[in-house]
Amino acid sequence: MSPFPYYCNRMFGENVGLEFFEVIKLRRSTRAFMDERVSEEDIVKLLEAARLAPSAGNIQPWVFVVVRDADIKRRISEAALHQSFISKAPVVIVVCADLDRSKQRYRSRGVDLFCVQDTAAAIQNLLLAAVDLGLGACWVGAFHEDMVKVALKIPENLRPVAIVPVGRPAEKPNLPFRRPLEEIVHYETF
């Protein structure tokens, strides 16, 4: 199998959905993007996939900020320790966790665990959906949360948990090393 067969499909204008495991295998952290607009239709598909993620008690503590504005992207990039590839992506999606929603039902376990897990599941759906659409994305976690909150005017009760630049990939990274199953799987007990 060619490492990125979907490029060909897209080039020839086909829009056939990829098989699930193909998407799982093709996903990469993309940090270089073509200078090409991501359509509103594709962004909606990314967000639709994200909102179909599971969440504790179906609380759905996720909020998404879709940023195309160059100046705001620059400020997000600065908040993310000057990772300049962020501001070069055509669109940046900032994912926030609604701490209040999780806290009301689950107290500290909701704030410290569930709302981080729920939003992470949504982010993973979004990253996979990007692959299916012939897009690339990157899960950025290294950033100053306060700076992002100021740049996007995020309310107090929301915590920005990830910055996800999205665009048509301008690179084809290899799959980085993965620890073998023997190292990460136990049977019955340790």
Added chain:
Amino acid sequence: MSPFPYYCNRMFGENVGLEFFEVIKLRRSTRAFMDERVSEEDIVKLLEAARLAPSAGNIQPWVFVVVRDADIKRRISEAALHQSFISKAPVVIVVCADLDRSKQRYRSRGVDLFCVQDTAAAIQNLLLAAVDLGLGACWVGAFHEDMVKVALKIPENLRPVAIVPVGRPAEKPNLPFRRPLEEIVHYETF
């Protein structure tokens, strides 16, 4: 589209991979299972999907414990506030976060955020892979971590973050309510 077309495929012995968005749409939290063994081959596929998730700095802070033993499943079920459907699943996968791996590189942000997100991404891949294989699963987060650690002899540096019962679904839950995009998406700023 029939709500669970893959049942038909499986019934007739076909093994065609589902399209990605079909998997995203078909995933449900399954809490009732057929009395049917999950093959070792399928378990390996679930874990392969899980380990292809992204992680901060490619740390891969995930460890999986695959439990089929009835007595250990019963103890996990007890730790999970007596959610008895857990012990009735043919296999239960307990997902742990290796706090040391994340802490060494990212200190408190690694322990409190990244290793929870990384393992959540792996869990989400696993849940989606289950759908593709005609299986059902459920992400259980309500449990006493200490009791799970004792039952599975989990080392001190690992934190159990999810219990995932897996099996052939014996129910077809409807998609629970999802908040509309208008409520969860903002453009440029709040």
